[in-house]
Amino acid sequence: MTREWTHLHMLKRAGRGHDPRGLSATTPGECALLCPACPHPGKNLVEDWKSYPEEKQFLFALFLAMDANFRLKRKDVSTERKDPGLGDGWSFYCEVEKYMSHVAKHWDMPQERSTCVSHDAVDKPDREARGTASSGIGAVDCARHNMRRPLAVGDLQFGERYINMDYMFFRSVAGTDLVRLIVSYDIACQWHINIWSRMSTYDTEIQMDGGAIQYISFLVSKFHLPAHIEACNLLFSFNLTPHVGQTDGEAPERNWANTNPLAGSTMQMGPGARRDALNAHFNDSNWKRIVGFGRSLLKKTKTAVPEMMVTKAALADMESSLRAVADDGDELDAVETWTVMVQEWEKDCEKPNPYEMLEKDDHLAKIRRELAQEAAARMEKGVEGEKEVFDGMHLSEMLSIGLQLEENQRSLSSDISAMGQHATDDQQRKLLESTGKLRRRIEAWVEQQQGFVPQALWLRRRDDDARARAARSQAVLGVKVQDLKLWLPSEMMRVPGAQQREPGTWCSEELQRMEYRLRVGQANEALDDIRRGLLVRTHLYKYKDKNVRGVKQNTRSKAKIDAMDELIRRSAARYRAARRALVSLGKALDEQEWAVTMRELKDEDTSR
Template structure:
């Protein structure tokens, strides 16, 4: 670029300027075509810098009426500039990708001549109306905008105005054909959809189109009679899971529609033919069940459950709900519908059952971010639907799960019951397919928001079909990438499981295996991933110490019979220490310009805390006289009782863990602090985990519902407060763990392996359950150790039951990870087989359309046969391309299988 700016920039600029002038020797004034008449015209769309006279310009552009012609007023005048020139009479306006063209057209008026609109179509010009058309658009501009709207999400308004400025960028008024252009592009979208799905080949005509018949199907999903083996229904249970249909449900509140136009003024061109359900039947069902009352959530406070009637002032649709293919991100036929107020069950139920009409699949997995609530009474609600919408009797198993990214925001029971990671037969499916689709369709929302109901549904149907088509042609590289990731990961996790089992007796492994297999067969059996022991906490430790103090008092064997029990003194010291941390954090959070009210509050809290510390140190002297000596040794300019002039947050409390081993104190005091510190550490970890789950929920709520400055500020404040709580709990944990490390040497501990559970807490460890480290992917990330810590005290007998239970849960998870990757490899191989089978079936289907093509018009019949062969050839080409791309996969798998014994 530097070289260009130094050497070529001036040259290029001069050349551009030269083109605006006469550009040639002024003595060369004759037309380059005839050589007789003076040249005054040039075409900016033709190649070369050639000038012609008017007659030659017209002759040369008979077949190019949409080229732009520029004219120079007169060679003899001093005005040497060229200006746009209407070389033809402004009788007819044609919209083309080069601009808006006013041209003269002579229609054939012969007795056997087709209508004016058909004459335009045969000239590759699309008429704005079928009766006496005065405006048309070239096929080229319609095709260009069609693809541009898919890739850049450009609106029709922006595109049309770009053409208008391309025609004349001076602001001069021109004939407005925006409404005509939008009408033409809508019809173009619809006709292309009918053509590409074979509806033009049906002898019964377009009106015989069945619901969902114009939606492009997912080649990788199981489709009986298309891509499944003939005996798929009779395979053993251990193989049947590979024919599972995975569905994902979600709602998008950006796909709104304003309350403009109506169904009568703007109906769909094919209601229910593609992805959107038939609007009439849909609205009829909603009206009949509108008063259905949803039960409140028993999980987190999901707004989609507790507050389904989302505010929708001025909106005819507050969003859209969809049913997607969960593994391949395809939109399902008749799986999309408008939401009127919010994510109500009645809307989602209708879309779910409509997407499964006539489905013969026996095993279904359904993913939904509120599935823990939605699936309750689902089959009771199904009874309110017409019989043809009921799930067929062939459905043997239906499993409800929560998407992986959304699951951490749920309570612990949901994390165990609805987890993809713990459920058999789902591979590495994450259930987040709709979220990826929303990222593509959301930019369209600004233009569809202003459309009438029919226009909006037709436009979104078209975009969803394009999304499905792009997914189809990308299957070759996409599946190859997945299998290359899955096979090594399977070997890695198999090896990890074997390494884990190497140190555990085989009889114990068999016992655990039996328990987890029983749970997988019957969810009512005890969940092996769930701990059964009581949680360690600071309160439980205090309760235990209080019980011991009561026994000492009864038996009169306490050294401190004339005083309160020392556990109370140490517990109060820990509380003062925590209050110091809180006050210190709040002082730091004041900023550079605190208000008078804030300063007053801090000062009052400091004074109160100082008095409490002074009272506590007097009591501490009775139990720990050496602490007083340490305080005197290290305190300057203040009294021994801790009321020094230094900041109250810096006052040392000298608990047993703060004293050196050389200081002689009662050993029971160290044991008491150990127990309290252990509970304090587990409490802090539980607080971190709880707030991380809460913050994850806040992030999702903000992304989905917060719009505008006020709502976003409120959400950001809540998230900031949650982060502050996490930081405070993290500091509490680090202090407690440091004290445990100091106290541990020399103590006979009930849990000698405590350091395995209470590890060092680094910044990167503080992350949500579904969050990985920087650079981690979904398949490579591992949960932070804070989610794997077992804060338990067992009521059972045994050498170390709490540790045994922790090992069991960890083994179950390691087994689940290995199984999911093993299933993923098998699923991917089956899906690749199904894709090839689908393409072969679709090729034959298109060939049959050509054979069955019948029309009274020979030219039309020939066109149908040619198009069917073209589509069959396209499927054959994709089949060959994918087969070549995947040909080395069996060998790749064999090589990896040889690395790890199975």
């Protein structure tokens, strides 16, 4: 009864009762409510829209968004013969017979594994398909207005296979006169690679006229893009693509949020009843969006216009700060130069990408990996030195652990300084445990270090003797764990007279060079943390001034800002320690390249 009512309601909305040919004359997708804000040639476009200049053609672009939903499964109950659908292919679901014929015909088509990150829906489809007749559904939506497209929904059998998504995409745009398409898909970086070669093997009915489409862009939705590799973030970003506005490509996700509550009931339905229920839900959702367009677009306009003014002011402020003066006195407009690069790249993607970082600072993790690779290569060749390994530990490992212990000392010192006069028992316990654990780790590391650098033992004994002589005239407490000297090569080079000694007297040049490389990575990493922290802190201040009112909210905002201040302070301390080490190592190794970019960090550089 319910199915009959919703079916008749759909036909009534589509005006099918006035056709003298009867319901059997209903064409595929005719009963689906279309998005009135999307371009429809012959309906809502000017007659000469194709003759508009290139810079205005984006006004007539169709934005599509694809996705799959594995919540909307269907158990293996009933059959198509026992439970056929009403009005097959009249609204959102593809015609079942044609769709399943396409899937069966191309089922054995090989699907390439992802060259980006591992997408489980593609690489491990069996995880979603076990014990189901349908592992989920795929759909194509209007990306800008969150409305389902006609003939653009289909059941999935074995994960998010390309042959399924291809059919929905091509069926959705079949017969269109539009010449520009913007297609969003969370795995577009993989799906689009061989899409045209796959299309050439499909039936003529769903093939796209390549001559008619003048421009098609494949992008990855904004929420999913950060999980992709760096190359995808440069090539498939909405933010770096012209003429897309603030489109995010996440329309299917918003629609799934409305559809997922149906999963519990549709999971138990037969194939026809399930399609009818979902078709009715999609049509109802489209109807609600259509009647609410006026209100929603007005609300969005009221929000967007003030934000546009704020963004324009921020852009002008940033551009003014980027302008510089050349050495010869002529004005060098860096903004104009960069703008030309962007425009050239947008016209021809073979040109240099202005958004791509050509030279990247080496961070500590990368340097450690390189040192490990070099050690492994020497081991394979059998040329590893006897002094490079001691008690199962490699020289580079010993240095890396030393840098980590040094960082732990700074963190412990900061924790002690931050602890108030009235610390709780639990706080004191944690601090004592951390102190004891760090001391034991340092003692174990010192034994390893002395196997590589015997001179470190003499330096420690010298310090012990100095403290013993001082204790004869006054009481001298033991050295705190955070103040223990680790005697890394950079610290040895600061001992008076060390620079005048014969090279290798304190420690080998190889050891100094290893620490030099690690310190460069440590300094680069600390600088990135400082820059990121300053940006976040600026945002927190602006947000607080604009939105925060009342004691409770101000207290929370202050706590977040204080936490960011502490992160910046610790990063600054790490940078200063790395730079101090580079000063001594640079003199010993005659290396001054680091000084070009790593200037002295002053307090005002990180102040508010």
